[in-house]
Amino acid sequence: MGCGGGASASHALTVAGSTTVLPIAEMAAEGFEAKTGTHVLVSGLGSSAGIEAVTNGTADIATSSRELTAEEASHELVSTVIAHDGIAAIVSPENTVSGLTTEQLRGIYAGQITNWSEVGGPDLAIQVVNRDEASGTREAFRSIVMDGTPFDRSAAVLPGTGQVRDVVSRTPGAIGYISIGFVESAYASTHVRALPIDGVEASEETVESGAYPISRELYLFTNGDPKGDAYDYISYLLSPDMEQTIRDAGYIPALDSIPGRGEGGDAQ
Numbered sequence: 001m002g003c004g005g006g007a008s009a010s011h012a013l014t015v016a017g018s019t020t021v022l023p024i025a026e027m028a029a030e031g032f033e034a035k036t037g038t039h040v041l042v043s044g045l046g047s048s049a050g051i052e053a054v055t056n057g058t059a060d061i062a063t064s065s066r067e068l069t070a071e072e073a074s075h076e077l078v079s080t081v082i083a084h085d086g087i088a089a090i091v092s093p094e095n096t097v098s099g100l101t102t103e104q105l106r107g108i109y110a111g112q113i114t115n116w117s118e119v120g121g122p123d124l125a126i127q128v129v130n131r132d133e134a135s136g137t138r139e140a141f142r143s144i145v146m147d148g149t150p151f152d153r154s155a156a157v158l159p160g161t162g163q164v165r166d167v168v169s170r171t172p173g174a175i176g177y178i179s180i181g182f183v184e185s186a187y188a189s190t191h192v193r194a195l196p197i198d199g200v201e202a203s204e205e206t207v208e209s210g211a212y213p214i215s216r217e218l219y220l221f222t223n224g225d226p227k228g229d230a231y232d233y234i235s236y237l238l239s240p241d242m243e244q245t246i247r248d249a250g251y252i253p254a255l256d257s258i259p260g261r262g263e264g265g266d267a268q
Contacts, residue, residue: 012039013229017050017063020136021218024082025063027245028237035236038229051077054223060230062221065136066143077221080234083251086180086207086215087141088194090165094172097121099196102213106145108175111152116173128155129164129176137161140216141177161250168192177214180207181250204252218251 015025022044029040045053050062055075065085068077089105091097097116100108107113108126117123130151131138142151158164164176169190176192180202183194194202198213206212220226226234236242238255246253 012041013061013233014053014059015040015042015061015063015233016045016053016059017043017061017221018047018065018136018218019044019134020065020140021063021082021220023249024218024237024242024246024251028233028242031241032233032236036232038233040233051221054221057223060222061226061233062219064219064221065140065216067217067219068221076224078223078225080220080222080226080238081217081254082220082234082237083218083246083249083254084207084215085140085218085251086202086204086212087137087144087177088180088183088202089175089177089197089214090168090183090192090194091175092169092172093191093193095121095124095193097195099199101198102145105197106147106149109141109146109151109155110149111154124173127171127174128152129167129174130155130157131164131177132157132159135159137177137179141214144214144216162188165192166190179250180204181247181252207252217254 015029022042025042029042033039047064047066050059051064051068051072053059054062054077089100095116097120100119104113104119109128109130113119114126115123116126158167161178161182164178165182165185165188168174168176169192180194183192183202200206200212202212207215220234222230243253243255
């Protein structure tokens with residue numbers, strides 16, 4: 001069963017789910033409506049809520065910053081990867097540590113490793129900078145790196161990428177994490193250094209190849225192959241019109257990856 005057929009009749013499309021994907025989905029909705037006249041209702045309810053909404057038919061498209069669970073995968077949902085996201089562990093350029101393993105990074109964020117000398121760096125206390133609990137980047141870091149180990153509660157908690165980057169750039173002993181798209185920022189006068197993790201540099205190339213360990217994909221899910229307005233909206237989101245917007249959000253676009261291309265719609 002395709003989704004989006006009803007949306008064509010009412011000239012509205014419903015997109016619900018991940019707060020991480022929300023800015024991309026909203027920008028795509030604005031451009032898509034301007035181009036086609038089709039109104040798109042976008043909400044950030046969380047990945048699980050969006051997937052449930054598509055499964056029970058109350059939304060046309062779910063946005064998600066995670067894969068389907070086993071139970072969710074038992075339904076006939078079709079995934080479309082819209083972007084790749086790599087999370088860089090960053091330090092001040094003054095910090096001479098050469099890199100970390102995933103286990104060392106976990107130990108630092110758990111409060112078990114407290115001095116850079118323990119991981120081959122200078123004799124300097126580690127100042128851990130974390131993100132707030134509303135952050136999708138924090139959730140991805142928790143899932144991929146911490147693997148069930150609790151965060152150190154004494155860590156500094158900051159609300160945004162810009163704040164993390166700024167504090168780490170000015171603090172020789174600090175460590176933080178941000179999407180790799182923000183490591184080199186044209187809008188910042190300060191500098192940070194991304195650490196290799198498990199011997200792999202943090203770059204768009206290593207994220208796209210799957211070599212970089214702290215990476216994830218961002219998804220859209222539909223009930224069956226996308227058709228009608230849903231297909232056209234996804235086509236627009238994955239088009240060159242949205243490529244720079246996705247990069248500006250700190251992610252790597254996944255272009256031309258729509259299931260059923262050539263069957264479900266006629267994207268321009």
